[in-house]
Amino acid sequence: MKRYMMALDQGTTSTRALLVDESGTIAAIWQEELPLQYPEPGAVEADAEFIWASAQRVMRGVLEQAGVSAEAIAGIGITNQRETTVVWDKATGRPIHQAIVWQSRQTADICERLKAEGHAAEFHARTGLLIDAYFSGTKVSWILDHVEGARERAMAGELLFGTIETWLIWNMTGGKVHMSDVSNASRTLMFNIHNRAWDDELLRILQVPRVMLPEVRASSEIYGELESSLLGRAIPIAGAAGDQQAALFGQTAFAEGATKNTYGTGCFMLMNTGEKAILSERGLLTTIAWEVNGKLEYALEGSIFVAGAAIQWLRDGLEMIQSASETEALAKQVESTEGVYVVPAFVGLGTPYWNSDVRGSVFGLTRGTSKSHFVRAVLESLAYQSRDVLAVMEQESGLKLSSLAVDGGAVANNLLMQFQSDLLGVPVERPGSNESTALGAAFLAGLAVGFWQDCEELSKLRGIDRIFRPTMEEAHREELYRGWQRAVKAAMAFAEQV
Ligand SMILES: Nc1ncnc2c1ncn2[C@@H]1O[C@H](COP(=O)(O)OP(=O)(O)O)[C@@H](O)[C@H]1O
Numbered sequence: 001m002k003r004y005m006m007a008l009d010q011g012t013t014s015t016r017a018l019l020v021d022e023s024g025t026i027a028a029i030w031q032e033e034l035p036l037q038y039p040e041p042g043a044v045e046a047d048a049e050f051i052w053a054s055a056q057r058v059m060r061g062v063l064e065q066a067g068v069s070a071e072a073i074a075g076i077g078i079t080n081q082r083e084t085t086v087v088w089d090k091a092t093g094r095p096i097h098q099a100i101v102w103q104s105r106q107t108a109d110i111c112e113r114l115k116a117e118g119h120a121a122e123f124h125a126r127t128g129l130l131i132d133a134y135f136s137g138t139k140v141s142w143i144l145d146h147v148e149g150a151r152e153r154a155m156a157g158e159l160l161f162g163t164i165e166t167w168l169i170w171n172m173t174g175g176k177v178h179m180s181d182v183s184n185a186s187r188t189l190m191f192n193i194h195n196r197a198w199d200d201e202l203l204r205i206l207q208v209p210r211v212m213l214p215e216v217r218a219s220s221e222i223y224g225e226l227e228s229s230l231l232g233r234a235i236p237i238a239g240a241a242g243d244q245q246a247a248l249f250g251q252t253a254f255a256e257g258a259t260k261n262t263y264g265t266g267c268f269m270l271m272n273t274g275e276k277a278i279l280s281e282r283g284l285l286t287t288i289a290w291e292v293n294g295k296l297e298y299a300l301e302g303s304i305f306v307a308g309a310a311i312q313w314l315r316d317g318l319e320m321i322q323s324a325s326e327t328e329a330l331a332k333q334v335e336s337t338e339g340v341y342v343v344p345a346f347v348g349l350g351t352p353y354w355n356s357d358v359r360g361s362v363f364g365l366t367r368g369t370s371k372s373h374f375v376r377a378v379l380e381s382l383a384y385q386s387r388d389v390l391a392v393m394e395q396e397s398g399l400k401l402s403s404l405a406v407d408g409g410a411v412a413n414n415l416l417m418q419f420q421s422d423l424l425g426v427p428v429e430r431p432g433s434n435e436s437t438a439l440g441a442a443f444l445a446g447l448a449v450g451f452w453q454d455c456e457e458l459s460k461l462r463g464i465d466r467i468f469r470p471t472m473e474e475a476h477r478e479e480l481y482r483g484w485q486r487a488v489k490a491a492m493a494f495a496e497q498v
C-alpha cells in the first residue's frame with residue numbers, strides 16, 4: 001500500500017488538507033474557504049468552532065477525493081496561521097469568544113499603554129518581538145477583560161489558551177493534549193525565546209495566568225493520536241509549526257542565511273539564522289524557526305500585514321475584478337502605473353514601520369489613470385513592501401541575498417514575480433511545488449515517524465519551477481522605489497494627529 005503524510009494547513013482565509021507521498025509530491029488537496037468577521041474598523045475575528053469543523057471536513061475530504069484510506073496515512077503534520085488567539089472552556093471545549101485573528105488591531109490601546117509604561121525593551125529582549133496588537137499576548141488579555149468573569153475563571157484553571165495549532169490538536173486528540181509547538185509559542189509575546197519557556201514576568205505584565213497556557217513541545221515529535229472516531233483510525237500527530245516557519249522548512253531553507261518570502265494574505269520573509277537569535281534594531285522580528293532533533297534554530301522575520309489581502313479587496317471590496325488571477329492580464333495592459341502608488345496599510349504597517357495608525361492610501365492619480373494602472377499599483381505594492389523588508393534584513397544580518405525563494409498564492413502571478421526580481425535586483429526562484437507551507441508540515445511530521453530520514457533527504461525533494469531574473473536598469477529601479485518611499489512617508493504623515 002502506498003503511504004502518505006497528511007498536512008493540515010489552517011490559514012487565514014482557508015483550511016486545507018494535503019497528502020504528500022515519499023517523493024515530496026502533493027498527491028491530493030482538499031480545501032475550504034474560511035469566512036472572517038470585521039466587527040469594528042480594524043478588528044478581525046474568526047469562528048474557532050468553524051475552524052475545527054472545517055479541519056475535520058477537509059481531512060475527510062482529501063482522503064475521499066484521493067480514494068486513500070486512513071490506513072495509508074503515516075502521520076499528520078499541522079501548520080497554521082500564527083498569533084490568532086482562542087480561549088476556551090476546559091470542561092465543555094467551547095470557546096468563550098470569537099478567535100481574534102492576527103491582523104486584528106483591537107488591542108492597539110493595550111499596546112500603547114504597555115509602551116507608555118516603558119515595557120518595550122523588556123518584551124523585545126525576551127521574546128524577540130515588539131509590543132504590537134499583532135501578537136497573541138494582548139489578545140488573550142483583551143478576551144479575559146471583555147468576557148465577564150473570564151479572568152477569575154482562567155486563574156481557577158477553568159479556561160485554556162491556544163494559538164490555532166493548539167486548538168486543533170486539543171480537539172483532534174479529544175481534549176487529551178494541550179500543547180503548542182515552539183515556533184508558534186515564539187509568536188505570543190509571552191515566550192522567552194532564549195530559555196525556551198513561558199516568561200513569568202511578561203505574563204504578570206500582561207495579566208495572563210500561567211495555568212491557561214499549553215505545554216511547549218518541539219516542532220517534530222509525536223504529540224498524541226488523532227481520535228480514531230474522526231477518520232476511522234488513530235493516526236500519530238507528529239509535527240507542528242507556524243505557517244511561515246513551515247514554509248521555510250518546506251523550502252528546505254536549512255542553511256544559515258537561506259531566505260524565503262511567502263505571498264499569501266500577508267507577506268512574510270524569513271531568513272534562517274541557525275542557532276543564533278539575532279535581535280533587530282530596525283523592526284525585524286526574531287523568531288524560533290523550529291526545534292528538530294533537540295536543536296532549536298532561529299529566524300529573522302519581516303511581517304507585511306496586507307499582501308494578497310489587497311488583491312482580495314480589489315475583488316470583494318471594490319469589485320474591480322472577479323478573481324485574483326485576472327490581475328496579471330489587467331496589469332499587463334499597461335507598461336507601468338505611470339506614477340500611481342497604492343499603500344495598502346488597511347491595518348497599519350508592519351516591518352519596518354510598525355505603525356498602527358497609518359491607513360491605506362493612493363497617490364499619483366491623474367485623469368488618465370485606468371483600472372489597469374490601479375490594479376498594477378496594488379500588485380506592485382506587494383513587491384515594494386517586500387523590498388522594504390529585505391533592505392533591513394540584509395543590513396541587520398550582514399548577509400547579501402543571492403536569490404530569493406518564494407511561495408504562497410500570489411506567486412502564481414508572473415508579472416508580480418518579474419517585478420519583484422526587477423525591484424530587488426536578484427533572481428526570484430519559484431519552486432516546483434507552490435505548497436511549501438504544507439510540505440514543511442509534512443516534512444516535520446514525516447521526520448518524527450521515520451517517513452523520511454533526515455534533512456539531507458528532504459533537500460533532494462525540492463524542484464524549481466521557474467527563475468525570474470532582473471532585467472530593469474538600476475537607475476529606473478531606484479527611481480521607482482524612491483516614489484514608494486515618498487508614498488509611505490506621506491501616508492504616515494496623513495495619520496499623524498496635529
Ligand atoms: N494570480 C494571483 N495574483 C495575485 N494574487 C493572487 C493570485 N492568486 C492568488 N492570489 C492571492 O493569494 C492569496 C492566497 O494565498 P494563500 O497562500 O492561499 O493565502 P493564506 O495562506 O494567507 O490564506 C489571496 O489573498 C489571493 O488574493
Ligand SMILES: O=P(O)(O)OC[C@H](O)CO
Nearest residue numbers: 011012081082264265266
Ligand atoms: O494565513 P497566512 O498564510 O496569511 O499566514 C498568516 C501568518 O502566519 C500570520 O503571522
